[in-house]
Amino acid sequence: MSFRDLLGKIGGHKVSSDNALSTARGQATTRAATTFAARLTFEAIERTFDGTIALDGASLDIAPGEVVCLLGPSGCGKTTLLRIAAGIERPTGGRVLINGQEVAGPDRFVPPEERNVGLMFQDFALFPHLTIVENVAFGLKQLPARDARREALALLARVGLEHYADQHPHILSGGEQQRVALARALVPRPAVMLMDEPFSGLDIQLRERLQEGTLELLRETRATSMIVTHHPEEAMRLGDRIAVMRAGRIIQLGRAEELYRYPVDLFVARLFSEINEIPWKVADGALVTPLGTFPAPTLATGQKAVLCIRQRAIRLLSEGQGHPARALHVKFLGDAALVEMAVQGFDQPLKALVHESDVPIRGRDLGIEVDPARVLVFGAEG
Numbered sequence: 001m002s003f004r005d006l007l008g009k010i011g012g013h014k015v016s017s018d019n020a021l022s023t024a025r026g027q028a029t030t031r032a033a034t035t036f037a038a039r040l041t042f043e044a045i046e047r048t049f050d051g052t053i054a055l056d057g058a059s060l061d062i063a064p065g066e067v068v069c070l071l072g073p074s075g076c077g078k079t080t081l082l083r084i085a086a087g088i089e090r091p092t093g094g095r096v097l098i099n100g101q102e103v104a105g106p107d108r109f110v111p112p113e114e115r116n117v118g119l120m121f122q123d124f125a126l127f128p129h130l131t132i133v134e135n136v137a138f139g140l141k142q143l144p145a146r147d148a149r150r151e152a153l154a155l156l157a158r159v160g161l162e163h164y165a166d167q168h169p170h171i172l173s174g175g176e177q178q179r180v181a182l183a184r185a186l187v188p189r190p191a192v193m194l195m196d197e198p199f200s201g202l203d204i205q206l207r208e209r210l211q212e213g214t215l216e217l218l219r220e221t222r223a224t225s226m227i228v229t230h231h232p233e234e235a236m237r238l239g240d241r242i243a244v245m246r247a248g249r250i251i252q253l254g255r256a257e258e259l260y261r262y263p264v265d266l267f268v269a270r271l272f273s274e275i276n277e278i279p280w281k282v283a284d285g286a287l288v289t290p291l292g293t294f295p296a297p298t299l300a301t302g303q304k305a306v307l308c309i310r311q312r313a314i315r316l317l318s319e320g321q322g323h324p325a326r327a328l329h330v331k332f333l334g335d336a337a338l339v340e341m342a343v344q345g346f347d348q349p350l351k352a353l354v355h356e357s358d359v360p361i362r363g364r365d366l367g368i369e370v371d372p373a374r375v376l377v378f379g380a381e382g
Contacts, residue, residue: 036191036222037064037065037191037222037223037224038064038098038099038116038191038192038224039061039062039063039064039097039098039099039100039224040060040061040062040085040096040097040098040192040224040226041060041061041062041095041096041097041098041100042058042059042060042061042081042084042085042094042095042096043059043094043095043096043097044057044058044059044093044094044095045057045058045059045081045084045091045093045094045095045096046058046091046092046093046094047077047080047084047089047091047092047248048092053247053248054077054080054248055077055080055081055084055091055092055248055249056077056247056248056249057094057248057249058077058081058094058245058248058249058250059094059250060081060243060250060253062224062226063224064222064224065222065223065224066224066225066240066241067215067218067225067227067238067239067240068225068226068227068239068240068241068242068243069226069227069228069229069234069235069238069239069241069242069243070082070226070227070228070229070243070245071229071230071231071232071235071242071243071244071245071271072230072244072245072246073230073246074230076245076246076247076248077245077247077248077249078196078228078229078230078245079196079197079228081245082194082196082226082228084096084104085117085192085194085226086112086115086117086119086194087103087104087109087110087111087112087115087117088112090104090109091104091105093106098115098116098117098191098192099191103115115192116190116191116192117190117191117192117193117194118185118186118188118190118192118193118194118223119185119194119195120181120182120185120193120194120195120196120198121195121196121197121198122196122197122198122200122201124177124178124180124181125181126169126177126180126181126184127169128168128169128170129168130168130169131165131166131167131168132156132161132164132165132166132167132168132169132172132180133149133152133153133156133165133166134152135169135180135184136152136155136156136180136183136184136187137149137151137152137187138184139184139185139187139188140152140187140188151187152165152183152187153165155183155184155186155187156180156183158183158217159179159180159182159183159213159217160179161176161179161180161183164176174201174202174206175202175206175209175210178198178199178202178210179210179213181198182198182214182217186217186221186223189221189223190223191223191224192223192224192225192226193218193221193223193224193225193226194225194226195225195226195227195228196228197228197229197230198214198227199211199214199229199234207234208237211234211237211238212237214238215237215238227239232271232272235256236256236260236272239256240255241253241254241255242254242255242256242259244259244267244268244271246267251264251265251267251268252264252268256272259271259272260272260273263376265378266306266308266378266381269308269376269378273310273311273312274310274311274312274351274353275308275309275310275311275376276307276308276309276310276311276314276350276351277306277307277308278306278307278308278309278346278348278350279304279305279306279307279380280304280305280306280307281302281303281304281305282296282299282300282301282302282303282304282305283301283302284301285297285299285301287305287307287377289307289345290323290343290344290345290346291309291323291343291345291368291369291370292370292372292375294307294372294375294377295377296377298379299377299379303379303380304379304380305377305378305379305380306377306378306379306380306381307375307377308375308376308377308378309350309370309374309375310374310375310376311338311351311352311353312352312353312374313370313371313374313375314350314351314352314354314368314369314370315352315354315368315369315370315371316339316352316354316358316360316366316367316368317366317367317368317369318366318367319364319365319366319367320367321367321369322367322368322369323343323344323345323367323368323369324343324344324365324367325341325342325343325344325350325365325366325367325368326341326342326363326364326365326366327339327340327341327360327361327362327363327364327366328340328341328342328349328362328363329362330359330360330361330362332356332359333353333356334356335355335356336353336354336355336356337353337354337355337356337358337359338351338352338353339351339352339353339354339359339360341366341368343368350368352368
């Protein structure tokens, strides 16, 4: 089923005609109408395609009004889980519940148009033959035309595009099309909002502005939201919680700070910070290194481990202070710089991300110290 076909099915969404939005042009205080947020629950979801496992027992519970980001590399099952929530795909096993009511399971399947979900995909799929206000009002077919237009104009005002209401989508930039697609998804006041890579393809400054505006609008409408992304920074910016996925499973779930400070494995650690990965061996429950001794209580003596030193955990000192090192290369990154160093006692260079005012001269001897609270230890993979 294509996205446009799906929009056609969901176009019969029934919405209340009472409107808490002001339709005055240019009114900065316009706010989106609220909806009744729903709990979205996945219980041990499985999905296979021709013998290939896409989801392998994924479980997740999203509270009413909560924003959860699904984070992981391409092919890990993020979009498949979202499509199952929307009703575009059927699970091979497990159940999906909305407000405790099963909408997909072994003996029940509720079609997309009856789930009260809003959908927004990478392809905004605006209808070129419809005006912008008609695109936004597409999901309000059960309302009288005048009421549907009023509702659509109100959401367009909220995203700052009401002055384009009677134009056609081809005149809009990518960011403006994204805002129209968001308004169209939210105007029926869905209990659950599902978004698949909604900011991909936008330049970084525009992406950040739209992320902030989108999050503000989701907060106002109070729709329970699940957002698929492969950008950790985007997940940290948008999500109340983040569900990290790998190979069809949710391997860690929590707030951004929890995932950053206490990653369950090296895969998660790599997602949330740039790290130096140094092979080492465990001795008496610790890694004894020239830069300090770091606890490894769950690893056996002699076991191969990986010492992970965050680039921001390394502080540069004057020569003669701390541990001896030498600056090999320096890469200017604006308000920061990446310094590659030869460090006494290590076979491989280490990298430090430092403030641009602390950049050393290439080839200069210096000293370093490491914040032990920002060092991680994991068993070697494989």
